[in-house]
Amino acid sequence: MNALQYSGVVTPVGGDDARFMDAALNFGRRHMGLAAPNPSVGAVIVRSNGVEPIVVARGVTAKGGRPHAETEALKIAGDASKGATMYVTLEPCAHQSKTPPCASALVNAQVGRVVIAIEDPNPLVSGNGIRMLRDAGIETIVGVGASQAKIDHAGHFRRVRDGRPHILLKIAVSSDGKTGLAGRKPARISGQVSTAEAHILRATFDAIMVGSGTVLADNPKLDCRLPGMEDRSPIRVVLDGSLRIPLDCHVVQTAKARKLIVITGESAAADKQKALEAQGVEVIRVQVTKDKYRKPVIDDAIVELGKRGITRLLVEGGPMLSASLLQNDLVDEAVVVRAPVTLGADAIDALEGLPLNALLASPRLRIIEERMLGSDKMIRLFRK
DSSP: OOTTTTTSOOOOOSHHHHHHHHHHHHHHGGGTTTSTTSOOOEEEEEEEOSSSEEEEEEEEOOGGGOSOHHHHHHHHHGGGGTTOEEEESSOOOOSOSSSOOHHHHHHHTTOSEEEESSOOOOTTTTTHHHHHHHHTTOEEEEOTTHHHHHHHTHHHHHHHHHSSOEEEEEEEEOTTSEEEBTTTBOOOOSOHHHHHHHHHHHHTOSEEEEEHHHHHHHOOOOSOOSTTOGGGOOEEEEEOTTOOOOTTSHHHHTTTTSOEEEEEETTSOHHHHHHHHHTTOEEEEEOBOSSTTOOBOHHHHHHHHHHTTOOEEEEOOOHHHHHHHHHTTOOSEEEEEEOSOOOOTTSEESBTTBOTHHHHTOTTEEEEEEEEETTEEEEEEEEO
16 A cells, blocks of 8 residues: 555445546545645546446646646546546535635536545535536436545544534554653554555645653654655644753754644743744744643644644654543544554553543544554544
8 A cells, every 4th residue: 555545445336426426536545645735536427438438537636735626627628528437536616716616617617427435514505516417417326435535534524514624633552552762752553564654644634743851852853754755744833831852852843844733822932932943933822721731722733723724634643642632532533553562560641641442433434444464453443
C-alpha cells in the first residue's frame, strides 16, 4: 500500500458502477493531505467503445483545493464527456464561489449519467448538486461506494458539521502497553516497516500535532522523510501552554520552510511569542486547563485549527495528549502499532492514567483493519 492509497479499507462490491467508483476513490486519494480546506475528490469519466466501457479521463481536486476533480476530468475528456458517465466520490458543488458550480459544468458538458458516492453535508451543496443534475434530465445515482467515501472524506464532513478537523491518534506501544522509558525518556519501539508506514500516514494529513513534552524529549522533525515525498510533509502543530518550546529545536528552526503553529495559553510570555514569530511561527492563544498542568484547552485548540482550514489532523503526541483526546471524545480514528518489545513496569503507559483498552475497546470506535507491519502489528479503528 503506497502513500496515495492509505485512507481506508477498499472493498469493491462488483459490477461496473462499483468498479469505476473504486477507481474514482483510489484516484481521489492522490491529493489527500494537499487539498485542504477542500476534500480530495476523485472523478472518472467512462464511455463505451462499442464493446466495453473504458475510462477516458480522470480528475482529482488540485493542491490547495482548486480546481475541483469534476472540472479537471471534463477538461481532459473534452467532447468525449458528452453522453458519458461520470463517477465522482462526493456530490458536485452547486454554488458559485471562486469557480462556477461543478454541477453546472456537468450539465453544460452534456454528460449522460452521473454516479455519486455520497451527498455533501455542506449546507451550500447538500442535495442541491444532485437536484441540479436531475432537473437537467441527467440520470443521477447516489450511494455507490458510500461507506468508503465516508472514510475518505471524513475530514471534510467533520469540519463542516463540527467546525474541527477529523483527528487520527497514532500510538506506537510495546507488547506491555508502554510508550516511553521511566522518566519520560523516549524509547525506540517501532520497526523499520511500521516507521515507513508512519511517514506514509503523515503524507496524507493536513497537519500533525504533538505536545510540548514530545518536542522537549525527542526534538522531532515531524516531516515525511520518504524519498521523493518531502513536499508532502504536513503542517506542524505544537500544544505548549507556557511556551516552553526551545528556539533551537527542529520544528522552530524550519518554520519558515514548513508551517509551524504553536498553540499556547493566554498568559504565556509575550517576549517568547515575539521570538517565535520572528522565526516564522504562528502563535495562537487559547484558554488553559485549570489543573496544575495549565495546558491549552484541547477543544478550543482543535476548533482554532478548523478555522484555519485544517480538515485532517494526525496526532503523534505523548501519553497526556493522547489521553486528553480520548477523554474529550475527540478521537475519530486511531492507529495502534504494537511491537514485540517489552519496556517494563517502570516505563510510561501509552495513555496517561488510562489502560490501553480504553482506546482499543472504546465503545465509540470499531476495528476496521488489522495487519502486520514487519514484526509489528497494526490495529486501525474508526469512529462508529
